Amino acid sequence: MCAPAFGTPSGTIYCGDNVAVLRRHISDRSVNLIYADPPFNSGHAYYATGKRREGPRFRDSWRWDDEAYQRALVESPASLAGALEALRLVLGESSALAYCAALAPCLGELRRVLKDTGSLYLHCDARMSHYLRLMLDALFGRERCRNEIVWAYRTGGAGKRHFARKHDVILFYTASDDYTFHPQRERVRYRKRFFGAQRDARGYYADVLLRDVWEVPAVINVSAERTGYPTQKPLALLERIVAASSNAGDVVLDPYCGSGTTLVAAQKLGRRWIGIDASEEAVWVARARLSQE
Numbered sequence: 001m002c003a004p005a006f007g008t009p010s011g012t013i014y015c016g017d018n019v020a021v022l023r024r025h026i027s028d029r030s031v032n033l034i035y036a037d038p039p040f041n042s043g044h045a046y047y048a049t050g051k052r053r054e055g056p057r058f059r060d061s062w063r064w065d066d067e068a069y070q071r072a073l074v075e076s077p078a079s080l081a082g083a084l085e086a087l088r089l090v091l092g093e094s095s096a097l098a099y100c101a102a103l104a105p106c107l108g109e110l111r112r113v114l115k116d117t118g119s120l121y122l123h124c125d126a127r128m129s130h131y132l133r134l135m136l137d138a139l140f141g142r143e144r145c146r147n148e149i150v151w152a153y154r155t156g157g158a159g160k161r162h163f164a165r166k167h168d169v170i171l172f173y174t175a176s177d178d179y180t181f182h183p184q185r186e187r188v189r190y191r192k193r194f195f196g197a198q199r200d201a202r203g204y205y206a207d208v209l210l211r212d213v214w215e216v217p218a219v220i221n222v223s224a225e226r227t228g229y230p231t232q233k234p235l236a237l238l239e240r241i242v243a244a245s246s247n248a249g250d251v252v253l254d255p256y257c258g259s260g261t262t263l264v265a266a267q268k269l270g271r272r273w274i275g276i277d278a279s280e281e282a283v284w285v286a287r288a289r290l291s292q293e
Contacts, residue, residue, distance in 0.1 A: 005280075006287040011263060011273035013290075015283045018255040019075070019277040022109040028275065031113045032180065032250035033121075035241055035262045037233060038106070040125035041099040046230040058279070062098040069093075072101035078107045083138035087131060100131055104176045106255060111139045113253070114175045117246040119146075122171040123233070129169035131189075147172040151237060153218035170241075184210040184244050214240070229259035230284050238265035246271055260286025267293050 005015035014021040039060045046058045074082045084097070084104055091097040104248065107252040110120060120140075123133050129148070149170040158164040185207040190197055199203045219232045220227060226232065226266035238261050247254055257275030262285060266273040275281055 005283045006290070008290065009053045011275070013257065013260075013263070013275040013283050013286055015277065017278055019105045019109055022106070022113060022255065026113045026253070028112055029115045029255045030116055030251065031274070032118050033125070033242065033252045034110050034114060034118070035121045035238065035252070035254050036110065036232070036256055037123040037254070037258065038103055038221040038256050041128050042052045042125060060097045060200055062102060062189045064093045064095065064098045069101045072104045077111065077139065079138040080104050080108055080135060082134050087134065091131070093257070096128065096131065099128065100135060103132070103136065107135060107139060108158045110255065116176045116180050118175050118180075119179055121241050121245070122173070124135055124169050124171065126165070126167060126169050127133055129171065133171055136171055136173050140175065143144065144173050144175070145171065147173055147212045155220060157219050162274050177257060179183040180247060182244050183241055186210050211285070214241075227259045227285050227289065229282065230257045233261050235261055235265055238262050239269065241243050242266055242269050242271060258282050264289050264293055269281070
């Protein structure tokens with residue numbers, strides 16, 4: 001299935017395999033900004049809210065399948081297929097390579113639909129980001145990697161044999177050197193007055209250019225925006241990306257749209273949007289959020 005599941009004047013959500021949807025419905029060089037939050041190869045099982053007895057909706061684990069790997073080589077651009085073959089020498093016929101191969105055809109399609117002035121943000125696990133970065137280097141060119149953004153957050157749980165793993169990686173690439181970018185600022189607090197500082201009821205502060213380390217609270221059980229959808233990302237995170245790398249009226253694409261956070265951010269900021277997800281449940285959650293907006 002890859003038919004539209006929900007549409008408004010601002011955009012459309014498709015329910016189905018993202019590679020099939022991209023090939024059938026999205027034209028070459030038609031998208032200004034892509035935010036992609038694929039599975040992480042976390043090894044975890046994800047359950048629907050309140051429906052744990054029904055079993056997991058998705059298991060984020062991958063097994064080596066030579067047939068699937070060969071198919072990925074055929075369906076990917078030549079540069080990306082070459083990167084996969086190079087990774088095979090390092091990773092062997094492993095779950096990590098199976099994961100990279102599973103993402104490759106979609107990454108190739110994302111490169112195709114991205115405008116020459118467009119940007120791609122790939123959200124990934126820190127333990128897989130270096131492999132995915134090599135794949136994106138093959139697709140875009142090493143010089144088109146603008147940032148490796150660290151999203152730091154605080155959630156429950158801690159490591160007993162390592163430091164608590166509380167960050168994700170977001171890889172920021174552009175299709176060319178002529179791309180849309182609006183510098184963002186963050187507020188930094190100071191205990192003492194200095195030249196150029198401002199003051200409010202909380203003390204002295206300055207609004208400085210945003211770094212590549214972003215401290216944005218994660219969506220937790222008590223978050224007002226929580227939908228109950230697993231892996232939901234905070235609206236503030238996506239608003240920052242959409243504001244930085246697109247203009248009003250631009251097209252924003254999320255090929256793994258999940259609960260629809262990217263689409264909500266795009267709609268709030270006056271952008272058009274396209275969402276894709278294989279899960280009917282995800283599409284309904286996203287549809288409900290967009291209807292409320």
